[in-house]
Amino acid sequence: MQSRRQKRLFSILLVIGLIAGAIGAMLFALSQNINLFYTPGQLVQGLGEGKIKPDVGQRLRLGGMVVPGSVKRDATSLKVSFDLTDDSGEIATVEFEGILPDLFREGQGIVAQGSLKSATVLAATEVLAKHDEEYMPPEVAEAMKGIRHVPPSQLKQSERSSANYGG
Structure with a gap:
């Protein structure tokens, strides 16, 4: 027991x-x-100190700027391919079948999610277009016409105190 x-x-x-x-x-x-995030330079040269490169077939996200003149559309389907680049100068190709976002255009920053088809080709299942940080909805832009907006960090100390107290 x-x-x-x-x-x-x-x-x-x-x-x-x-x-x-x-x-x-x-x-x-x-x-x-x-899903790991890579830029075209990291995709080609490797990620981190060990210069680890993703394996073919691995799911990942790839972000960069669309190279002007690289967008190729299939005339009979929704297939599109385009090249991405980053500040390293390396180029990776994205192949996507579907409707691209409205904000997608050459020279624009995008993030594509999918699986790696070869060392520098991504078969994307989703493409997200980044909007400009200066973007403002049209209604807000219309309402703010004539109003000069200065961020509080750019105001001098005397202007901050008068802005806070209305004096």
Whole structure:
């Protein structure tokens, strides 16, 4: 017959083992769904100190600027391909089938999500276009005509105190 201490120790070790197994299973399942972000330069040269390059077939996100003159559309379908570049000068190609966002245009920053088809070609399932940080909805722009807006960080101390107290 086992003593009470041995039963407690066995049950505690069993619970710890089950928790470790559950965490391991979750991490294994999540590793298939993690999307790493790369720029074209990182895609070609590698990411981090170890210069780790993604494997063909790996899901990832690729961000950069659309190279002017590189957009090629298929006349009979929604297939489109275009090149992306970043400040490193490296170029990666994105192939996408679907409707591109309204803000998509050459010279614009985009993020494409999909799987790597070859070392520098991404088969995208989704394309997101970045908007300019100066963007303002037309209604707001119309309402603000004639109003000069200065961010508080650019006001002098005397202007801040009068702006705060209306004096």
